[in-house]
Amino acid sequence: MLDHRNSWRDARRDTLPNGAGVGYKPQHFSNLASGKSSVEWLEIHAENYMGAGGRPLAQLRALSDLFPISVHGVGLSIGGDGRLDPDHLARLKHLIDWLQPARFSEHLAWSTHGDAYFNDLLPLPYTEATLTRVCAHINEVQDRIGRQMLLENPSAYLAFSESTYAEVDFLREIVKRTGCGLLLDVNNVFVSASNLAFDPIAYIDAFAHEAVGEIHLGGHDEDADETGAPLLIDSHGREVADPVWTLYAHTLSVGGAKPTLIEWDTDVPEWEVLAAEADRATALLQRVPA
Amino acid sequence: MTQSAFIAAVLDPDAPVPMGLTDASGHPVAARFNVYRNNVAVSLKEALSSGFPAIKSLLGAAFFDAMTGVYLRAHPPKSPRLALYGETFPEFLAGFEPLRHLPYLPDVARLEYVLHQSYHAADATALTADAMQNPDALIRPLRLAPSVFWIESAYPVTQIHAAALGGSNPTGGGETALITRAAFDPVATGFPPGTSAVLTALNAGTPLGEAIDLAPAALDLSAFLCALLTGGALISSQDSAHV
Numbered sequence: 001m002l003d004h005r006n007s008w009r010d011a012r013r014d015t016l017p018n019g020a021g022v023g024y025k026p027q028h029f030s031n032l033a034s035g036k037s038s039v040e041w042l043e044i045h046a047e048n049y050m051g052a053g054g055r056p057l058a059q060l061r062a063l064s065d066l067f068p069i070s071v072h073g074v075g076l077s078i079g080g081d082g083r084l085d086p087d088h089l090a091r092l093k094h095l096i097d098w099l100q101p102a103r104f105s106e107h108l109a110w111s112t113h114g115d116a117y118f119n120d121l122l123p124l125p126y127t128e129a130t131l132t133r134v135c136a137h138i139n140e141v142q143d144r145i146g147r148q149m150l151l152e153n154p155s156a157y158l159a160f161s162e163s164t165y166a167e168v169d170f171l172r173e174i175v176k177r178t179g180c181g182l183l184l185d186v187n188n189v190f191v192s193a194s195n196l197a198f199d200p201i202a203y204i205d206a207f208a209h210e211a212v213g214e215i216h217l218g219g220h221d222e223d224a225d226e227t228g229a230p231l232l233i234d235s236h237g238r239e240v241a242d243p244v245w246t247l248y249a250h251t252l253s254v255g256g257a258k259p260t261l262i263e264w265d266t267d268v269p270e271w272e273v274l275a276a277e278a279d280r281a282t283a284l285l286q287r288v289p290a
Numbered sequence: 291m292t293q294s295a296f297i298a299a300v301l302d303p304d305a306p307v308p309m310g311l312t313d314a315s316g317h318p319v320a321a322r323f324n325v326y327r328n329n330v331a332v333s334l335k336e337a338l339s340s341g342f343p344a345i346k347s348l349l350g351a352a353f354f355d356a357m358t359g360v361y362l363r364a365h366p367p368k369s370p371r372l373a374l375y376g377e378t379f380p381e382f383l384a385g386f387e388p389l390r391h392l393p394y395l396p397d398v399a400r401l402e403y404v405l406h407q408s409y410h411a412a413d414a415t416a417l418t419a420d421a422m423q424n425p426d427a428l429i430r431p432l433r434l435a436p437s438v439f440w441i442e443s444a445y446p447v448t449q450i451h452a453a454a455l456g457g458s459n460p461t462g463g464g465e466t467a468l469i470t471r472a473a474f475d476p477v478a479t480g481f482p483p484g485t486s487a488v489l490t491a492l493n494a495g496t497p498l499g500e501a502i503d504l505a506p507a508a509l510d511l512s513a514f515l516c517a518l519l520t521g522g523a524l525i526s527s528q529d530s531a532h533v
Contacts, residue, residue, distance in 0.1 A: 047370045051410030052436065055474035058413075075370020081293045088370060113297045116366035119337070120329040122296065158311045158322040162291070195322070197314035225313065225321035233325060 013068045016041050016102045016214060016259035020281040021070065022274055023263045029059050031271040033066070039278050041068040041102070043261050047075050049099075050091045060099065070103040070214060070261070071096060077112035078137045078151070079124040085112060089144055096145050103214060103259075105150035105183045106141070108134065108171070125160035126170040131177075138178040150213045152183035155220075155234035156192040167192075168206045175211045182208060184258075185216035186248045187240065191232040200247055209255030217248055217281060218263035237266040240277060249284050257288040300326050301363050334362040337372040342379060342402045344454035345395060357386065373406055394445035401451050401467055401478060404439035408469050408476035411437040416472075416522035422515075428499035431527045432492060437471035438523045440486050448480035470521025479517050482508035495527065 019040035024032070031037060042063060049056050063069065075088060096104060109121035124130050141149055151174060153167060165173070171182060184207060193200035219238035223231045240248075240262065252258075262277040291310045299305045300323075307323040338358045339346055346354040361382050367375045380399040389395055414435040421427065441447060448467045449460030466485035469478050484506035491501040502511060518524055 047372065050371050051373070052412035054410050054413065054437070054471070056410070058474065085369075091371075110293060111370070113293050115368055117368065117370045118297065118300070118330045118366060119333045119370070119372060120326060122293075122300075122326060125291070157325045158313060158319045160291070161310045161312055161316070195314070223321075225319070227313075227317075229313070231321060231325070 013064070014100070014102055016068050016070055018257040018259055019285060020278040021067075021259060021261045022278050023072075023261060023265060024063065025264075025268045026056075026059060027268060028271045028274065029063075031275075033062060035066060037275060038282070039067075039275065041070065041259060041261075043070040043072050043263075046071050046073040046092055046095055046104075049095055064099060064101075068102040069099060070105065070259075071099065071101040073104070073106040074121070075111055075117060075119075076106050076137075076141065077110045077117075078106050078141070079108060079110035079122075079130065079134055080112050080137075081110070081133065082112070082114070084137055084140055085115075089141065092141075093145050096147070103150060104145060104147065105152055105214060107152045107154060108174075109154050121154055123154060123156060123158065123160070126163040126165035126167060128164070131165070131170065131173060135174055135177045138174065138180050142178065142180065148179065148181055150181040150183040152185050152216065153188050154192070155185070155188040155195075155232075157195055157231065157233075159196055166206075168203060168208070172208045172211075175208055180211075181213040182211045183214045183216060184209075184212045184251065184255075185218070186251055187216065187218045187220055187244050187263075188234060190241070190244045190247055191220050191234050194230060194232045201250060204247065204251050204254060207255070212255055212258055215248070215251065215258045215260040216263055217244060217260060217277075218265075220244075235266060236263045238264075239273075240280075245280065245284070248281070252284060252288045257285050257290075260285060299323070300330055303327055331359060331362065334367070334372075334375070335359065337367075337375045338362070338379065341373070341376050341406060342399055344402055344451045345379075345383070345399050347454040348392070348395065348398065348450075349389075357388075360386075373410060374403075376403060379403070394443075394447065394450055397441060397443040397445055397447045398451050398454070400441050400443075401447050401469075404441065404469050405476045405478065408437045408439055408471050409474070411435075411471065414522070414525045417519075417524045417526060419519050422519065422524070429497045431495040431497055433495070433525050433527050434489065434493045435471070435523050435525050437469075437476065438489070438521070439469040440489050441467045441469075442483065442486045443467060444483075446480060448478045451478065468517060468521075468523075470517060470523045472520060472522045477521060479521075481514055481517075482506045485509050485514065488514075492524075498524075 017040045021041035022039050024042045024044050107121050189200050217240045218236040221233040221235040225231045260281045291308050295308050299308050311319050335358045365378050380396040384396040444464040446460045446462045453460050464483040465480040467478050469476050487504040488501050
């Protein structure tokens with residue numbers, strides 16, 4: 001039987017628009033399926049859609065007929081010192097071949113060691129050795145899935161004394177060596193800048209904006225370390241903070257309009273609260289000169 | 291610093307923070323490293339809490355939290371698909387000394403795990419009640435849908451599971467727990483012990499007419515067939531089989 005999914009699908013769903021999207025949560029399915037939402041695109045976490053069938057895939061199939069979808073991996077462990085998990089890479093390829101999403105992105109981090117997965121984005125020193133390894137893994141992923149991936153800048157809580165690259169330079173070098181794009185998480189920049197006492201504006205100004213295919217905005221929590229210094233935690237559990245909106249507006253003024261995602265992964269709010277965050281991003285995007 | 295050293299310190303809250311990690315002023319970090327310790331432990335405990343809500347309810351949140359802290363260090367996930375984390379949790383519960391007086395817990399955990407497997411299993415086109423009216427239906431091989439699972443338990447495991455989640459108190463003894471998924475939501479139904487012999491035979495391609503000869507005397511055949519049909523459990527042998 002002819003699979004008509006791709007034949008009649010609107011070509012516009014093959015790219016992300018320079019508008020606002022949200023991270024998809026199943027509790028918002030009916031709000032989105034109604035077709036009345038002002039949100040322009042959706043992002044899903046790849047690992048939640050690697051089953052063989054059932055409700056998750058049925059909902060995703062329905063939504064992919066309404067919205068461009070970006071697939072965001074959280075478990076590939078691009079920065080891991082071992083090889084990429086071949087089973088996980090195969091599952092990812094299967095999902096991407098089936099869904100034909102507008103984008104695929106992953107993190108500059110590691111989460112697997114040996115054969116164990118630790119479900120956190122663990123940090124990397126920025127050294128020649130890390131650079132070589134990360135680039136080899138990105139090349140392997142891009143070859144396997146047959147498309148460009150985007151790499152996301154992490155949120156940092158500490159620094160490695162062995163690092164020899166600044167993060168923006170490290171990312172720029174990865175782009176140069178692999179041809180991957182970048183996912184610029186503006187909240188992560190704000191969190192890292194506060195935790196490691198650097199200037200977030202200077203970071204944004206030095207970023208490789210020409211490689212940015214997507215922007216993330218999310219909420220963070222405020223804590224303190226044992227010296228009493230502020231310690232910001234990338235929690236994705238609340239509204240985007242006001243200074244992060246300011247930094248986002250600056251990002252748009254430097255890099256231009258980009259597809260922008262609101263991430264809200266814990267204590268997920270009512271649809272109206274999430275949609276209001278997306279509308280706030282839309283308002284800033286519309287002010288960017290074409 | 292190696293990733294082995296980093297993760298060993300993440301998993302052991304009493305271990306010293308690895309050398310070579312600093313704050314902005316070049317000072318050693320402790321609270322900052324604890325962010326990673328907390329993220330790993332809390333997120334994996336949450337995965338187990340959403341995967342095994344009946345076990346959590348039966349043991350209480352505080353005990354569950356402490357016990358899953360032991361489990362996640364001994365048995366971290368083998369895959370980033372956290373919806374299926376806890377495959378070895380039933381065996382862990384069976385061997386966990388403080389729970390020796392609750393011998394039914396491993397089967398409750400097995401039931402919770404197969405409910406998740408059923409939820410994510412492949413879709414299949416079920417045979418309808420009309421199709422089963424055909425006399426042929428009794429003599430030709432059938433298959434079970436990929437969403438069908440069963441557990442043979444010495445305890446009333448479906449009732450204990452339901453009671454833990456707010457249902458009435460369990461009665462009776464062992465059972466075969468049958469898990470079916472008509473559309474998207476798996477359902478567990480208890481049948482007399484030994485009913486699993488019928489399911490095993492059906493799945494091996496034994497025609498329904500022969501397979502029901504293996505049913506225990508106590509099985510209410512019409513209720514059992516009704517559960518299979520309304521649960522979308524029977525598929526044509528030409529369709530992809532349950533594995």
